Amino acid sequence: MAKGSVVGHLARDLGLNVGDVSARKLRVSAEKQLFTVSAVSGDLLVSDRIDREQICRKRALCELQLETVVDNPLNVFHVHITIQDINDNAPLFKKIYIDLKINEFALRGARFALESALDPDVGINSVDKYQLSPNPHFSLEVRKSPSGSKYPELVLENLLDREEKSFHHLVLTAVDGGDPVRSGTAQIRINVTDANDNPPVFSQEVYKISLRESLPPGSPVLRVEASDRDEGVNAQITFSFRGIEDPSRQAFNLDPISGEIVTGWSLDYESAKGYELDVEASDGGGLTAQCKVVIEILDENDNAPEVTFASSSSSLPEDSEPGTVIALIRIRDRDSGENGDVTCQLQNNVPFKITSSSKNSYKLITAGVLDREQTAEYNITVTATDRGSPPLTTSKTISLLVADVNDNPPVFPHTTYEAYVPENNRPGASIYRVSASDRDLDDNARISYSLLDSSESELPLSSSVSINSHSGDIYAQRSFDYEQFRAFELLVQAQDSGSPPLRANVTVRVFIVDQNDNAPRILYPSLGPDGSALFDTVPRSAEPGYLVSKVVAVDADSGPNAWLAYHVLQASDPGLFSLGLRTGEIRTARALVDGDPARHRLVVAVRDGGQPPLSSTVALHLVFADSLQEALPELDDPSSPTSSQADLQFYLVLALALISVLFLVTVILAIAMRCRRSSKPGVFGCLRPDLYSQAAGPIFPPNYEEGTLPYSYQLCLTSDRTKGEFTFLNPNGHRALGGDIRPDHISTLGPEESAKNLENILNDSALSAQSLQFLIVTLGDTVDQSGREMQ
Numbered sequence: 001m002a003k004g005s006v007v008g009h010l011a012r013d014l015g016l017n018v019g020d021v022s023a024r025k026l027r028v029s030a031e032k033q034l035f036t037v038s039a040v041s042g043d044l045l046v047s048d049r050i051d052r053e054q055i056c057r058k059r060a061l062c063e064l065q066l067e068t069v070v071d072n073p074l075n076v077f078h079v080h081i082t083i084q085d086i087n088d089n090a091p092l093f094k095k096i097y098i099d100l101k102i103n104e105f106a107l108r109g110a111r112f113a114l115e116s117a118l119d120p121d122v123g124i125n126s127v128d129k130y131q132l133s134p135n136p137h138f139s140l141e142v143r144k145s146p147s148g149s150k151y152p153e154l155v156l157e158n159l160l161d162r163e164e165k166s167f168h169h170l171v172l173t174a175v176d177g178g179d180p181v182r183s184g185t186a187q188i189r190i191n192v193t194d195a196n197d198n199p200p201v202f203s204q205e206v207y208k209i210s211l212r213e214s215l216p217p218g219s220p221v222l223r224v225e226a227s228d229r230d231e232g233v234n235a236q237i238t239f240s241f242r243g244i245e246d247p248s249r250q251a252f253n254l255d256p257i258s259g260e261i262v263t264g265w266s267l268d269y270e271s272a273k274g275y276e277l278d279v280e281a282s283d284g285g286g287l288t289a290q291c292k293v294v295i296e297i298l299d300e301n302d303n304a305p306e307v308t309f310a311s312s313s314s315s316l317p318e319d320s321e322p323g324t325v326i327a328l329i330r331i332r333d334r335d336s337g338e339n340g341d342v343t344c345q346l347q348n349n350v351p352f353k354i355t356s357s358s359k360n361s362y363k364l365i366t367a368g369v370l371d372r373e374q375t376a377e378y379n380i381t382v383t384a385t386d387r388g389s390p391p392l393t394t395s396k397t398i399s400l401l402v403a404d405v406n407d408n409p410p411v412f413p414h415t416t417y418e419a420y421v422p423e424n425n426r427p428g429a430s431i432y433r434v435s436a437s438d439r440d441l442d443d444n445a446r447i448s449y450s451l452l453d454s455s456e457s458e459l460p461l462s463s464s465v466s467i468n469s470h471s472g473d474i475y476a477q478r479s480f481d482y483e484q485f486r487a488f489e490l491l492v493q494a495q496d497s498g499s500p501p502l503r504a505n506v507t508v509r510v511f512i513v514d515q516n517d518n519a520p521r522i523l524y525p526s527l528g529p530d531g532s533a534l535f536d537t538v539p540r541s542a543e544p545g546y547l548v549s550k551v552v553a554v555d556a557d558s559g560p561n562a563w564l565a566y567h568v569l570q571a572s573d574p575g576l577f578s579l580g581l582r583t584g585e586i587r588t589a590r591a592l593v594d595g596d597p598a599r600h601r602l603v604v605a606v607r608d609g610g611q612p613p614l615s616s617t618v619a620l621h622l623v624f625a626d627s628l629q630e631a632l633p634e635l636d637d638p639s640s641p642t643s644s645q646a647d648l649q650f651y652l653v654l655a656l657a658l659i660s661v662l663f664l665v666t667v668i669l670a671i672a673m674r675c676r677r678s679s680k681p682g683v684f685g686c687l688r689p690d691l692y693s694q695a696a697g698p699i700f701p702p703n704y705e706e707g708t709l710p711y712s713y714q715l716c717l718t719s720d721r722t723k724g725e726f727t728f729l730n731p732n733g734h735r736a737l738g739g740d741i742r743p744d745h746i747s748t749l750g751p752e753e754s755a756k757n758l759e760n761i762l763n764d765s766a767l768s769a770q771s772l773q774f775l776i777v778t779l780g781d782t783v784d785q786s787g788r789e790m791q
Contacts, residue, residue, distance in 0.1 A: 001046050007035060007081065010068065011042020014077055018042060024070040028079075029310055035066065035081070044079070052083040053120035060122050067330075067361070069311055074325045078358055087125040087178020091117035093186035094243065098172065100154070100188060101286035103196040104162040110199070111141070112154040113280075113290045115243045117174030117184050128177035133170050138190075140172070145292060146206060147276055151243075154188070162192040196234040196285020200226040210296040213269040221252060224259040226281035226289055233284030242278040242290065252277060252295075261293065269299040270334040301339040301388025306332040307396040312364075315401040318372040322365075326352065326400060329362040331384050339388040347381040347395070354382070372402040373439040406444040406498025410436040412506040419474070422513045423482040431465075434472045436494035436504060444498040447472075452491040452505065459488040465510075467492065474508065482514040483556045516561040516610020522618050524552035535621045542588050548577065548622060551584035553606040563609035569617060570603035577602060577622070586620070598624045 001007075011021050020026070021042040028035050028044070036047040056062035062083040067076050093115060100112055119126045130152040132140035139155045152172065168190035175183045203225040211221065228235040239259040241252075252275070253264045261277070277293040312327030333340040344354050344362050351368030364380065381397045412434065419432035438445040448469045451461055466475050474490065490508040495501050525536070536549045555562040566584040571577065573596065578589040586602065600622045607615040 001050060003046055003048065005046045007044040007046060009042070010037060010044040010079070014068070014070075016042060016070070020070075024072050026068065026070050029067040029069050029076075030064075034064070037068070050083060052085050052122075053089065055083060057120075058122065062122075067310070069328070071311075074311060074328070076328055076357060076361065078361075085122050085125050087121055087176060087180065087182055089120045089125075090182035091119040091127045091174035091176055091184035093117050093172070093174065093184055096186055098186050098188045100190045101193045102156070102160060102190055103193045103285055103287060104160045105195045106156050106160060106287075108156055108159060110156040112156075112288070113242070113278075114152040114154055114172060114188070115186070116149065116151040117186075119174070119176055119184075121176065121178065125176055125178040127174050129175050131173040131175060133173075135168065135170055137168065138170060145276065146294060160192045162194065166192045168192070193286050196230060196283065196287050198229040198234070198283075199287030200228045200237045200281040200283050200289040202226045202279075202281060202289055202291040205291055207291065207293040208296070209293070210298055211263075211267060212298050212300060213267045214300050214302060215263055215267055217263050217265050219263045221261040221263060221295065222293065224261070224279050224281075224291060224293065226259070226291075228283045228287070230283060230285060230287075234287070236284040237281045240280050240282070242280040251275060254279065267297055269297045269336070270303065273297055299336045299339055301335055301386060301390070301392060303334040303339075304392040305342045305384035305386055305394045306334075307344075307382055307384050307394050308332070309396070309398055312398055313400070315403045316366070316370065317403045317405055318370040319405045319407065320366055320370060322367060322369070324366045325363050326366065326380075327364040327398060328357075329354065329364055329382060331360045331362065333384075333386050335386065335388065339386055341387045342384050343387070344382060344384050347383055350378055350380060352378070352380055370402050372404050372441075373408060375402065377401050404441040404444055406440055406496060406500070406502060408439040408444075409502035410438045410447050410494035410496055410504040412436045412494065412504060415506065417506065417508045419508055419510045420513050421476065421480060421510055423480050423515045424517055425476055425479055427476060427478050429476055430473045431476050431510065432474045432508060434474070434492050434494075434506060434508060436472070436506075438496050440496065440498065444496055446497040447494050448497070450493050450495070452493050459485055461490070464488075465490060480512045482512045482558070483518065485512060487511045514558050514561055516557055516608060516612070516614060518556040518561075519614035520553045520555045520564055520606040520608055520616045522551065522553045522606060522616055525549065525618065525620065535623055537623045537625055538588070538592075540592050540624050540626050542592065542624075544588055544590050546588045548586045548588060549620060550586065551579075551604050551606065551618060551620075553584065553616065555608050557608065557610065561608055561610035565607050565609070567605045567607060568602060569605045570601070572597070572600045572602075576600065579604060592624055596624070600624075 011018065011026060014026075016024070016026065018041065021037070022039050026037050026042060028037055032048075034046070034048045034050055036045050037043070038045055052062045055064070062085070064081045064083065066079040066081060068079055069076055095115060098114060102110075102112065114130075117127050117130075127150060130140055130142050130150075132138065132152075132154070137156065137158045137160060139157050141153045141155050142150050143153055144150055152174075154170075168188075170188040170190065172186045172188050173183055174185070175181060207222055207224060209222050224239060226237050226239070228237055238256045239254055240256060241254055251264050251267065251272075253262050254260070254277075255262075259279070259281075261279075274297055275293075275295040277295065278290060279293055280288050280290050282288045308330040310328040310330055316324065316326060329344065331342045331344055333342050342360070344356075346352060346354060351366060351370060352364060353367040354362045354364055357363050364382070378400045379397050380400055381395050383393060383395045385391050385393045417432065417434060421431045425431070434449065436447050436449075438447055449467050449472045450469060451465065451467050453461060464477050464480075466477055467473065468475070472492075472494075474492075488510055490510060491505055492508055493503055493505050495503045538546070538548050542548070551566060553564055553566075555564060564584075565581055566579050567581075568574070568577075568579050576589055576592075576596065577600070578587050579585070579602075580587075584604075584606070586604075602620045602622065603617055604620065605615050605617045607613050
């Protein structure tokens, strides 16, 4: 058939439409591409010259087995094509001239074997008959060999007379049975020799023997024997091969004298399963005889199985389902029987298995779940073993890469992170780095970082922190203040670039580390515009250790930065006062002696424990006086820094006076209500009568209550609501308080008069601010009937 001829409608027979031919890559898999599949119609076409005689030689049935393969899904179909013989070869004699020598005494019926004609065709197209040109002496008879082939024999019909005719020329024609009929001819030249009327006779017409294919060259096969009743030269027999093909002639050697046949080369069952040899015995007179030697080759297990991978995949996604076809395996063993029966299996423990699809064809499929993170590549070794003795084995290995899929989310090494950032940090600086890992590959392992907003966070994250999406570096967008925010949390998300992407979150706790950026702030004593306390009074009779005042300070920092220490920077008399290093308490170090000044100035520094330390200072003015009259001259000293603050402190004094008056009225009303409920009036005296005297001036108590303010004052009441008394200190050099009250003595007044006189005192512009403040504080610090201290 010509190239391109249609052999069959393959796609239609397989149930495929025209579109599936190219989409599923319908193709033919064979060792020699004699056929191809049309990509347009899906028909099986002839792609190369087909010569049955070359492909199948003498086999009567010439059948080719092809595999057609389709993808998506991968499948294999087996196609059997029978090559039909046509009469394209004429019979051919190996020799054009056949020379025969026939003794004239040959008897009627003598037979002379002629060489058979060769016709590569088979069946009816092979040699069908022989014809001999007409002649009076010879006829032709066609005989069949044990193998079924035909060969001609020349039969002597009439006796020969060499003197009448010594040479005969005949034409032998071989005709096949094809259509059209083809024929071949050979010239038979017969030389009539003189009397040798007994031809050689073989002991057997047919010799049969079986040989192992592993027989080495030169091994004896058998010996043919022939005898001749003649004597002399006519009885000398020589042996030779007749009409044997060249391969057989090379496979065996024949000793012409002894008739022994030996192997000429190594036999191969896979090349030839048997041989037929024609042996001719010739005597010295030219008479011949023929016999056949039939040799059967026995198969041995001398061929290992052949393993071929067809349509194998080099990579496979790790999420492939079990049963996915990886490769098609074709097994071939040239031996036969059990020697060619092959079993196929896999080596090592791999998640794959082999299933049989047809004879000598297998599929390599997945048998379990693949995980690229555990095993990224498999070397799959397929072992084919035949059942011969001993068995032969062939192994072949293919490599399979497991393609990555995005099945692993990013993973942080820790569930939470802690970052410590010093306050007052530089904006834009990196404060921490988070890092996640992903066991996948390429884009599936490419991680980007982002910050997630949290409704619980008090810190505006968008303006406070940012993160580098590639490196995971967290940057501060602003400077943090420990006193404003001490800690906050960030929720960082890591996301890979797979499809679909996988994510993981981690919490980063950011702690602001305190820096010493706040100086101590002095709460008490209250400071004036120049940073100095107004004043404090100390009784002249104060003993050593007496609590004069206390400096109270705080620091907005924490830890060592807020550990405060109090130091005296400057003192008018360093040995007179002592200062608690940690408490800030100012106490007398010794008793006041004559000659000591009444007014003292202390400059106290409050220093924190930071590095470097920060500090604040306050100046305290201390006045030693046993009475207000003694203290006022010192307080009204124009050189005192407080005299220049009169205008500023006037409003403070006024406010304190009003509060004191309200408190005094409340106390009086409470006492009156309590006295009214009493069953019998009692006599209330002064809690400490030794402090007051109507005849003499006021005397300050020798000891004061230690506290925040170093003052303690007494209120004396009687059971008569109209006889309550206040003890007023009347400073020298000022006008009288009210109508009968003079500034040089103490008057005892009722509550209504006291309030009225207090108002007059407040309106008295001649009284200095320092004296007025001291007076109001004195009035405000009272003690009720029960002796409870009220401030």
